[in-house]
Amino acid sequence: MRRFFAPPEHFTGEMVRLGGDEAHHLRRVLRLGPGAEVYVFDGRGREYLVRIEGWEGEAVLGRILAEVAPVPEAPLELILAQGLAKGDKLELVIQKATEIGVQAVIPLHTARSVVRPGEGEERRALRWERVARAAAKQCRRACVPRVERITSLAALNARLRDFDAALLLWEEERTRRLKEVLGELRARGACRRLLLLTGPEGGFLPAEVELALAAGAIPVSLGPRILRTETAGLVAASIVLYELGDLG
Structure with a gap:
């Protein structure tokens, strides 16, 4: 059955309102009409069976028939801090991270990032949010991962205490393999919120690694x-969710 997204504020009592791209896709592309039944999720973990009732201008109005059990989220809250890269690479990362179960993506500005904060930042932020919503709709997640605004490595370092562990992917590391560290975290049994940090093209500077x-x-x-x-x-992220989450 077809799935659509509506933010929580578009749910009122027994009714839900679909607008924008979702309404256009339902009406103009799929050509669904009154009486059709679809699933609608709110991006916060709730999903409903909805019957299309009619139109309100370009918006679609639906009646909630029942709440349905959504696909469960991973037991590990995994946040991916992804170094800003050229082109549309971050869109690919957001899309695939959503599919595998990452709960948030932090676009990370570092010394070697080609993309600079402030250069079309608002437009990019809206695009990244749309990518996350579309990926959640495709992979049947009822929670849309949040995509934070571009953050500096220094600002993120100040937040590391908010996580049970923060793992920095570094090509110069010679002694600690990811699977070994995950084994240690599993043995401790206390890792529920984990941060992964990866640099842009060229990786992190040695000075950035030292500060992190x-x-x-x-x-x-x-x-x-x-x-x-x-x-x-x-x-x-796939390895972490396989070892500590629900992937695989």
Whole structure:
């Protein structure tokens, strides 16, 4: 059955209102009309069976028939801080991170980031939010991962204490492999909120790594091969969710 998104404020009593791209897709692309039944999720973890009742201008009005059990979220809250990369690489990261179960993506500005904060930032933020919503709709998640505004590495370092662990992916790390560190976290049994940090093209500067480690980050290696920035974070997130979450 078709799935659509409506923010929580569009639910009123027994009715829900679909607007914008969602209404256009339902009416103009799928050509669904009154009487059709669809699923509508609110991005916060709730999902409903809805019957289309009619139109209000360009908006679609639906009647809530029942709340349905959504696909469960991963037991681990995994946040991916992804170094800003060129082109649309971050869109790919957001899309795939949503599919595998990441709960938030932080676009991370570092010394080697080509993209600079303030350069079309509002437009990019709206685009990234749309990518996350579309990916959640496709993969049947009722929770849309939040995409934070662009954050500096220094500002993120100040937040590391908010996490049970912060793992920094660093190609120069020689002794600590990701799987070994995850084994230690699993043995402790107290990791419920974890941050992954990955740099942009060219990686982190040594000075940036030193500051992150001083703030409490743990450097980890993904192995002998050098991965692209858009690959490294997704591979690491998949491994983490396999070992500590519900993937696999």
